[in-house]
Each structure stands twice: as C-alpha cells, then as structure tokens.
Amino acid sequence: MAESGAELKREVIDAAARFADTPDLRSVLVTSVLNLEKLEYDLYRGKHHWVPRSQRLFGGQIVGQALVAAARSVTDQLHVHSLHCYFLRAGDPKVPVLYQVDRTRDGRSFCVRSVKAIQHGQPILTCQASFHMSQPSPLEHQFTMPSVPPPDALLTVEELIQRHLSDPNVADVTKQGLNKILAEEVPIEIKPVNPPDFRRHVVMEPKKLFWVRAKGHIGEEDMKLHCCVAAYVSDYSLLPTALLPYPKYRAQFSASLDHAMWFHNTFRADQWMLYECESPWAGGSRGLVQGRMWRQDGVLAVSCAQEGVLRAKNTTQSKL
Numbered sequence: 321m322a323e324s325g326a327e328l329k330r331e332v333i334d335a336a337a338r339f340a341d342t343p344d345l346r347s348v349l350v351t352s353v354l355n356l357e358k359l360e361y362d363l364y365r366g367k368h369h370w371v372p373r374s375q376r377l378f379g380g381q382i383v384g385q386a387l388v389a390a391a392r393s394v395t396d397q398l399h400v401h402s403l404h405c406y407f408l409r410a411g412d413p414k415v416p417v418l419y420q421v422d423r424t425r426d427g428r429s430f431c432v433r434s435v436k437a438i439q440h441g442q443p444i445l446t447c448q449a450s451f452h453m454s455q456p457s458p459l460e461h462q463f464t465m466p467s468v469p470p471p472d473a474l475l476t477v478e479e480l481i482q483r484h485l486s487d488p489n490v491a492d493v494t495k496q497g498l499n500k501i502l503a504e505e506v507p508i509e510i511k512p513v514n515p516p517d518f519r520r521h522v523v524m525e526p527k528k529l530f531w532v533r534a535k536g537h538i539g540e541e542d543m544k545l546h547c548c549v550a551a552y553v554s555d556y557s558l559l560p561t562a563l564l565p566y567p568k569y570r571a572q573f574s575a576s577l578d579h580a581m582w583f584h585n586t587f588r589a590d591q592w593m594l595y596e597c598e599s600p601w602a603g604g605s606r607g608l609v610q611g612r613m614w615r616q617d618g619v620l621a622v623s624c625a626q627e628g629v630l631r632a633k634n635t636t637q638s639k640l
C-alpha cells in the first residue's frame with residue numbers, strides 16, 4: 321500500500337536524523353580542530369586542518385581554539401559573551417599551537433580569561449574572553465535582518481565556480497585559480513546572496529552577504545562549542561570585503577591584525593546563518609571590517625569587527 325505524504329515525510333526526517341548522528345558525519349571542526357588536547361592545568365595543544373594558500377595559519381582557527389581553551393576553565397552556568405584578540409605573529413603550519421590560559425578574574429556574574437597562543441616559545445595571538453551568567457533584562461533591541469533569498473534558493477560557492485568554469489571563454493589563469501579554490505578543504509559551506517564577480521572587473525560597495533554554516537553535524541547541546549565554531553567561521557572571507565571597491569588592485573600582503581566578537585543569542589553554527597559583512601573604512605594600508613551573523617529566523621546572533629593590514633598593488637600598471 322502506498323504511504324501517505326505525511327508518513328513518507330516522517331521517514332525521510334527520521335532517516336536524515338539517523339544519518340546526521342553517524343559519527344563520521346560530525347563536523348571536523350568538532351572532532352579535530354576544536355578538540356584540544358589537554359597537556360597540563362590550563363595548557364592545551366591544537367591541531368591544524370585547512371591551511372590557507374598564504375601558508376600562515378588561518379586566524380579563525382587560532383581564535384576558535386583559544387576560545388575553546390578559555391571555555392574549558394569556566395562553569396556551565398557561564399556563557400561566552402565577547403572576545404578580543406590581537407594576531408601578533410604569523411602562525412606556522414609546521415608545528416602545533418599551545419594555548420595557555422590565565423584565569424584573570426572570577427566575578428559574581430562576569431568572569432574573564434586571557435589566553436596566549438604560543439609557537440616556537442613566542443605568542444602568536446593574545447585573546448581575552450569574557451563570560452557571563454545570563455540575566456533577564458527589560459532592555460532588548462536589535463537591527464532588522466536584511467531581506468534576502470533563503471539558502472535553499474541559492475547555490476554554494478563550489479556550484480557557482482563549476483558553473484563559471486563551464487563557460488569556454490574563461491581564461492586559463494582564472495581556471496587555475498578557481499580549481500585551486502575547489503581543491504581546498506575548508507570546513508565551511510557558503511552560499512553567496514549575490515554571485516561573486518570571479519573576473520574581478522566590477523567596482524562594488526564594500527559590503528557582502530552570504531549564508532554560512534559549518535560542514536557536518538555538531539548537535540545542539542553545547543552552546544559554547546557553537547560559539548567556538550562561529551569564531552572559526554567569522555574570520556573567513558571577512559577582510560576581503562574591504563577590497564571589493566578596488567578590482568584593479570590585488571592584495572600583495574593581507575592579514576588580520578585583531579578580531580573582536582560579541583555573542584548576543586543562542587544559535588547553531590551547523591545551521592545556515594546569514595553573514596552580513598561591511599567595511600566602513602580603509603586607509604593607510606589597513607582596512608576595518610564589521611560582521612553580523614543572523615539566524616534564519618531573523619535573530620541577531622553574533623557581531624564581530626576586525627582590522628587587517630592590506631598592502632595592495634595596482635595590477636593594471638604598465639610593467640615597463
């Protein structure tokens with residue numbers, strides 16, 4: 321006998337849930353990158369996963385791991401509400417990073433941790449993270465989420481690249497660059513709201529919107545873990561927002577200098593969130609970028625801000 325539509329739907333949902341619980345489908349961010357090894361009291365060691373082509377460690381990985389180390393030293397009643405980091409030295413992908421936690425202050429409702437990320441005996445990042453015991457408040461407001469198509473209606477970056485590559489007029493050098501992007505194992509999925517200008521011909525406003533989520537399953541139990549994953553995700557593709565108005569320029573050297581985040585509401589980093597990125601200013605070989613992550617139901621989950629060094633070269637200048 322044919323199953324009813326509702327029964328069929330239920331079966332599909334159950335199968336998807338069983339599938340999602342299978343261990344090997346868990347996000348590599350949870351099983352490996354953010355799964356720090358404890359060496360000593362308040363001392364941890366992290367593993368690398370994806371290393372950018374710059375061959376310096378991805379800033380989001382270092383921030384995410386530093387937050388894991390900080391979070392391990394606070395009780396379950398405390399929730400991370402902000403962090404402030406400086407990237408002091410390029411991370412070396414050939415050796416692991418150690419994370420040393422200082423229990424800076426334990427207050428009644430707030431508590432602060434300072435984390436030093438260390439390689440070759442020197443700090444590569446300092447991070448201060450603050451945790452708070454939830455308190456009710458009559459003061460509540462937020463901006464309104466931008467109105468954009470839902471993720472189901474959009475293509476992933478990989479699908480957009482494949483579509484672009486199927487155009488026979490694409491230059492070989494562009495093809496090589498795009499194939500390199502396809503080969504990278506970034507543990508994040510992205511669906512741009514406006515298809516990117518792969519040929520970089522168009523002057524654009526320093527603003528972009530994309531849906532983003534961690535690849536794989538995380539589960540809903542551990543909110544602190546979702547914040548650590550969001551810290552990882554938040555550094556990806558944020559700084560390049562400052563380059564959108566300058567298609568004739570290529571960043572010869574770019575690296576994030578600092579990174580700050582504020583966590584406003586609960587969210588799941590393995591579910592689509594809208595990342596709204598904008599750069600209000602660039603100058604003096606630096607650029608400021610700000611980001612907001614929205615839950616699909618319109619709740620503002622995370623805000624972040626970052627300054628980066630951007631040393632740009634005009635690619636259209638004569639080589640004579």
Ligand SMILES: CC(C)(COP(=O)(O)OP(=O)(O)OC[C@H]1O[C@@H](n2cnc3c(N)ncnc32)[C@H](O)[C@@H]1OP(=O)(O)O)[C@@H](O)C(=O)NCCC(=O)NCCSC(=O)CCCC(=O)O
Nearest residue numbers: 376377378379380407408409410411556557558575576631
């Ligand atoms: C920012 C710096 C480099 C600053 O250190 P510093 O000793 O003051 O270094 P520096 O003098 O700036 O030199 C760095 C480099 O820049 C060169 N340079 C210096 N001045 C100029 C110039 N005027 N024009 C062109 N190049 C210049 C220098 O010769 C240095 O080059 P070199 O490293 O020697 O090959 C350092 O603090 C650092 O490396 N911090 C860590 C930054 C980092 O690793 N951030 C995280 C990774 S970036 C990221 O994850 C964003 C990903 C975004 C994405 O793509 O999605």
